[in-house]
Amino acid sequence: MASEEPRWLTEAEQRSWRAYLRGNRELDVALDRDLHAVGVSLPEYELLSMLSEAPTGQLRMSALAALIVQSRSRVTHTAVRLERRGWVRRTPAPDDGRGVLLRLTEDGRRAITEFAVVHVESVRRHLVDVxxxxxxxxxxxxxxxxxxxxxxxxxxxxxxx
The missing domain is CATH 1.20.5 (Single alpha-helices involved in coiled-coils or other helix-helix interfaces)
Incomplete structure (x- = not known):
């Protein structure tokens, strides 16, 4: 079976692609830096945010991993850090012995409320208003x-x- 030549990017496509890559990385760095100033990382904020938006304030770890597009292992590591701060609690899922629920605590709800102000200002400054x-x-x-x-x-x- 003969291999087809790849559809290489045109010069204009390459410029747009590289602008996207660099802009996306710089945006992530800026958003993370602004959140670090108040004691939380962007991945931690995103996890807390998804829990705060869940109707019951809790989600299965596997569902959370899918929502924030991270591996289950990475979500587990993040959850452990947040649990040490008292912002989340892990509990076995009641419907099966293998699943784990991650629940936002009252301290976590207070924290995400404070972080959200910093995050929305950062998103506006670094993206929306640009x-x-x-x-x-x-x-x-x-x-x-x-x-x-x-x-x-x-x-x-x-x-x-």
Missing amino acids: LTPEQFAALGDAMTAVREAYAAECRAAGAHS
Whole structure:
């Protein structure tokens, strides 16, 4: 079977791709730096945020890993750090012996409320206010398309495994 030549990026595509990579990394660094100033990392904030938005303030660790697009192992390490601070509590899932629930504590709810103010100001300063409303909407549309394509690819791969 003959190998086809890859569809190399054009110069314009390469510029856009590299701008995305660098901008994304710089944004992550800036958001993380601003949160570190108040004692939490961006991955920790994201985990706490997802728990705070869950109707019961708790989620299965596996569901949380999928939501924040991190490995279960990484989520476990993050949860252990947050549990030491008293912001979350891990408990066995009542419906099966293997699952673990992660629950936001009252201290965690107070902490995420404080961190959210810093985070939203950081997101505005480093992203929202840098773009025009049209650019920001286009960014949201573009990332939605990327997420949907990735989800479809994952579903197709799962159907064949």
